[in-house]
Amino acid sequence: MTAPSAPSAPIAVALDARDIETAATWASAVAPHVSTVKVGLELYLRYGPDVVSAVRGASRVGVFLDLKLHDIPAQVAGAARSVAGLRPSILTVHAGGGADMVRAAVEAAPDTRIAAVTVLTSLNEADLEQVGLLGPARDAARRLAVLAVNAGARALVCSPQEVALLRAEVGPDITLITPGVRPAGADKGDQSRVATPEEAIESGADLLVIGRPITRAPDPGSAAASLAAAVRRAGVRV
16 A cells, blocks of 8 residues: 655745746656745746746646735736736735735735735845834834735735744734745855744744755755655644
């Protein structure tokens, strides 16, 4: 009798490839181990809707369309409506666009989980001061999270360092998505506020965004399997 396969871990693999073929290859390799693959702005602008079909392939993996929409409400509504037909499981908007903008996306794509980005994980306290956001980052993230959830967002994107705070603020029904997740000892790259997968899960994260530690590994499928096992060991229910 064949042993049952392990359940997919709540990891969104960031497919930050330069071409659609590489992105599709990575997606195929990691799909047996993770719940989601993430398509970012660069890849989507280069290939458009075709990239969503390519990375979804024949698998049941969810597609996280990370476009971080940020414009006047009418424009964001139109953009959200235009991609809703691609059936992404998650679409990101910037909470900083305001409540009306977030609400416009929610209403335009009712079958898609709208995730509001609070404070980018690449920003530190000095960066927030330069752009005029009242800090520290934890306070800014909390304010933006409350605004977005009140406007109908069903998910939030925040750094692992704000997960516990936002969970206490918005309750158990909002999906918390955390970029800036790195295995112990891994290069931080362009991220400032980071944590290990185990730390993020223990803080209350629901979906971990992990890119280069998987896609730059010699065997992305094996790297995804290893990280998925670590997440399951951390006690997450999948």
